[in-house]
Amino acid sequence: xxxxxxxxxxxxxxxxxxxxxxxxxxxxxxxxxxxxxxxxxxxxxxxxxxxxxxxxxxxxxxxxxxxxxxxxxxxxxxxxxxxxxxxxxxxxxxxxxxxxxxxxxxxxxxxxxxxxxxxxxxxxxxxxxxxxxxxxxxxxxxxxxxxxxxxxxxxxxxxxxxxxxxxxxxxxxxxxxxxxxxxxxx
Amino acid sequence: xxxxxxxxxxxxxxxxxxxxxxxxxxxxxxxxxxxxxxxxxxxxxxxxxxxxxxxxxxxxxxxxxxxxxxxxxxxxxxxxxxxxxxxxxxxxxxxxxxxxxxxxxxxxxxxxxxxxxxxxxxxxxxxxxxxxxxxxxxxxxxxxxxxxxxxxxxxxxxxxxxxxxxxxxxxxxxxxxxxxxxxxxx
DNA sequence: AGGCGCATGTAAGCCGTTACATGATTCC
DNA sequence: GGAATCATGTAACGGCTTACATGCGCCT
Numbered sequence: 001x002x003x004x005x006x007x008x009x010x011x012x013x014x015x016x017x018x019x020x021x022x023x024x025x026x027x028x029x030x031x032x033x034x035x036x037x038x039x040x041x042x043x044x045x046x047x048x049x050x051x052x053x054x055x056x057x058x059x060x061x062x063x064x065x066x067x068x069x070x071x072x073x074x075x076x077x078x079x080x081x082x083x084x085x086x087x088x089x090x091x092x093x094x095x096x097x098x099x100x101x102x103x104x105x106x107x108x109x110x111x112x113x114x115x116x117x118x119x120x121x122x123x124x125x126x127x128x129x130x131x132x133x134x135x136x137x138x139x140x141x142x143x144x145x146x147x148x149x150x151x152x153x154x155x156x157x158x159x160x161x162x163x164x165x166x167x168x169x170x171x172x173x174x175x176x177x178x179x180x181x182x183x184x185x186x
Numbered sequence: 187x188x189x190x191x192x193x194x195x196x197x198x199x200x201x202x203x204x205x206x207x208x209x210x211x212x213x214x215x216x217x218x219x220x221x222x223x224x225x226x227x228x229x230x231x232x233x234x235x236x237x238x239x240x241x242x243x244x245x246x247x248x249x250x251x252x253x254x255x256x257x258x259x260x261x262x263x264x265x266x267x268x269x270x271x272x273x274x275x276x277x278x279x280x281x282x283x284x285x286x287x288x289x290x291x292x293x294x295x296x297x298x299x300x301x302x303x304x305x306x307x308x309x310x311x312x313x314x315x316x317x318x319x320x321x322x323x324x325x326x327x328x329x330x331x332x333x334x335x336x337x338x339x340x341x342x343x344x345x346x347x348x349x350x351x352x353x354x355x356x357x358x359x360x361x362x363x364x365x366x367x368x369x370x371x372x
Numbered sequence: 373a374g375g376c377g378c379a380t381g382t383a384a385g386c387c388g389t390t391a392c393a394t395g396a397t398t399c400c
Numbered sequence: 401g402g403a404a405t406c407a408t409g410t411a412a413c414g415g416c417t418t419a420c421a422t423g424c425g426c427c428t
Contacts (some may be wrong), residue, residue, distance in 0.1 A: 009387075010289060011329035017296040027407050040291035047388065049409060070407035071395040079250065084299065091296050092304040093230070097315055098289045099416090103196060105349050110203040110277050111271065112345040118278040119339070129283055153305070153371070159298040162370065163291050166363045173359035177352045184337070195415075213379050234408065235381060256379035257423045318376090 008060065008086070011051050012042050016079055016087045019061060021156045023078040025068070026052055036140060036160070039133075039167055052077055060086055108181075118184050127178035134171035137164050194246065197237050199226045202265055202273045205247060207342045209264040211254070212238055222346070223281060225319075225353055226258070238263055246272055294367075306371050313364035320357035321348050 008016070018024065029052075030045040043051075052075075055061040060083035068074025079087070104126055111119050123179050141164040144150045147159040194202070204210065204218050215238075218233035231239075238261075241247040246269035254260025265273070274348050290312055327350040330336045335343040 009294065011387085013296075020296065020299060026405070027405095030407095031320065033285055037292075037295070038286070039296070040286055040288040042285040042287075042388095044389065045408080046390080046410080068407065069398095069405085071393095072408045074407060082417090087296055088299045091293050092300050092308065095254070095293065095311060095315075098287075099228040100224070100226055101228075101284075101287065102226040103284045105352060105389045106196065106200055106223075107277050107281065108352070109223070109226070109345050109349050110199070110206065110273055111348065112340055112342050113206060113274045114278050115341055122278065124280070125281060129281075134320070153302055154298055159295050159372070160366055162297065163295050165366065166291060166294070166360075169359045169363045169366075170228050170356060173355045174352075177355045180351065180355075181348055211379070211382090213377095220378095228416095228418065231380080232382080232418080254379065255377085255424045255426095257421095258380045260379060271406080 008055060008058065009051070011043055011047060012055055012060075013050065013087060013090050014043065015051060015055065016060060016083050019079040020084060020087055023076055025066075025074055025076050029077070031034075039137070040163065055083070059083075110145070116185055120182060123178050123181045123185065127175060127182070130171050130178060132175040134168065134175060137167040137171060140164055141168060142166055194241060194244065195237070197229055197233060198241055198246075199273060199276050200229065201234065201237060201241065202269050203248060205265040206273055207265055209262055211252075211260055211262050215263070224348075225323070226349065241269070245269075302371055304333060304367060309364050309367045309371065313361060313368070316357050316360040316364060320354060320361060323353040323357060327354060334366070337361055 014033070014037060015029055018029055018037065024032065026045065026049050030043070030048050033041070033043045033048070052061060052063075056063065056077075060080060061075045061077050062080050063075040065073045066076045107122065111122065114122075141161065144157050144161055144164075147153040147157060150161040152158055200219070200223060201215055204215055204223065210218065212231065212235050216234050219227070219229045219234070237251050238247060238249075242249065242263075246266060247263045249261040249263045251259045252262045260333070293308070294312075297308065300308075325348065330343050330347055330350075333343060335341040336347040338344055
C-alpha cells in the first residue's frame with residue numbers, strides 16, 4: 001500500500017529536523033546532510049528535492065522564492081507549525097528496532113577465510129577510519145560543549161551535544177575493539 | 187550501468203559467507219540471516235532466492251536437489267571453489283567508508299523539541315533495547331569463547347568470536363551512553 | 373481439523389545511488 | 401578563460417520490504 005500523505009519517510013523527518021533548527025534552501029539542506037547529520041543519516045540532493053515537494057504538499061514545510069544563482073528560482077524552506085508538531089510526535093513515538101547494515105562486521109565475520117597478514121591489515125584499516133571519525137566528533141563536540149546553550153534541554157545544541165557524545169563513545173569502543181583484534185591476531 | 191556478473195552484491199557475499207561455513211537450503215539461509223548474521227546484516231527470503239540464482243549463474247555456488255517438503259524441489263546450496271576465492275578476495279579488498287543509517291540517533295538529534303519526560307522515556311526505551319541485545323551477544327559468545335576452535339584463526343568460530351566481542355563492546359558503550367543521557371536529563 | 377514449520381518462488385512499490393541536464397556568480 | 405560553488409531538477413537502475421501464492425508433513 002502507498003505511504004500516507006500525513007506520515008513522512010525517515011528522510012522527511014531528517015529534513016524537518018534540519019528545518020526546525022534553521023530555514024534553508026534545498027541545496028543547503030543537502031550540504032547540511034553531509035555534516036553533521038551525515039554522521040547518522042545521509043541523502044543526496046536528488047533525494048532532497050522531491051522529498052521537500054512531498055513535505056510541502058503535506059503542509060509540513062513552506063517555501064518563499066529568494067534571490068539566488070541558477071537557472072531556476074531559489075527556494076528557501078521553513079517548517080510550518082504542523083511540521084514542528086509532526087516532528088515532535090515522531091520523536092516521542094515508539095521506536096521499533098531497526099534492521100542493521102554493518103558492512104565492516106559482515107566482512108570480519110568471514111575473516112577466517114584469509115591469512116593472518118590480510119586479516120591484520122583489514123583490521124588496521126578499520127581502526128584508522130574509526131580514529132578519524134572519533135577525532136571529527138571530538139572536534140565538533142569541543143565547539144559547543146562549553147556553551148550555556150548546550151546545557152539547555154530545549155536548545156538544538158543540547159541534542160547536538162548528546163548525539164556527538166554518543167558518537168565519541170561508540171567510536172572509542174570501535175577503536176578499542178580493533179586494538180583487541182590486532183592483539184588476538186598476533 | 188549494470189553490475190558486473192562477476193561481482194556479487196553485499197547480500198551475495200553474506201550468503202557466500204554463510205555457505206562457506208555450512209551448506210544450506212535457501213530457507214535455512216533465510217533463517218541463518220536472522221541470527222546470528224542478523225546482528226549485522228539482514229535479508230528476507232524474497233531477496234535470498236533470486237540472489238542464489240544470480241550466484242549460481244556466476245558459478246560461485248552450486249545446488250543439488252534433495253528430499254523435502256513443499257510444492258517445488260528442495261535445493262541444497264554449497265559454495266564452489268570459485269565462490270570461496272571470490273569471498274576471500276572480497277574480505278581482503280579495500281573497504282571504503284559506508285553511508286550511515288542510524289534512526290535512533292536521528293531521533294535523538296531532534297530531542298530538544300520535546301519535553302523532558304518524553305525525552306527521558308525515549309532514552310529509557312533505547313537503553314532497554316541495548317541491554318537486551320547485549321545479553322543476546324553475551325549468551326552467544328559464552329557458547330563458543332572457551333572452545334579451542336574459537337582460538338584458531340582459520341576456523342569460522344574465531345571470526346564469530348571477534349564479531350560477537352565487537353557487539354558486546356558496542357552495546358556496552360550504547361548502554362553507558364543512555365545512562366549518561368538519563369543523568370543529563372535529570 | 374487446524375496450525376505451524378519447511379520450502380520455493382513472484383509482484384508491486386519505495387528508497388537510495390549514480391548520472392544527466394542547465395546556468396549564474398565568484399575566485400584564481 | 402576555467403574551475404569551483406550555488407542552485408534545482410529528472411531518469412535509470414538496483415536493493416529491500418511487504419504481500420501474494422502454493423503445498424507437504426507433523427503435532428495437537
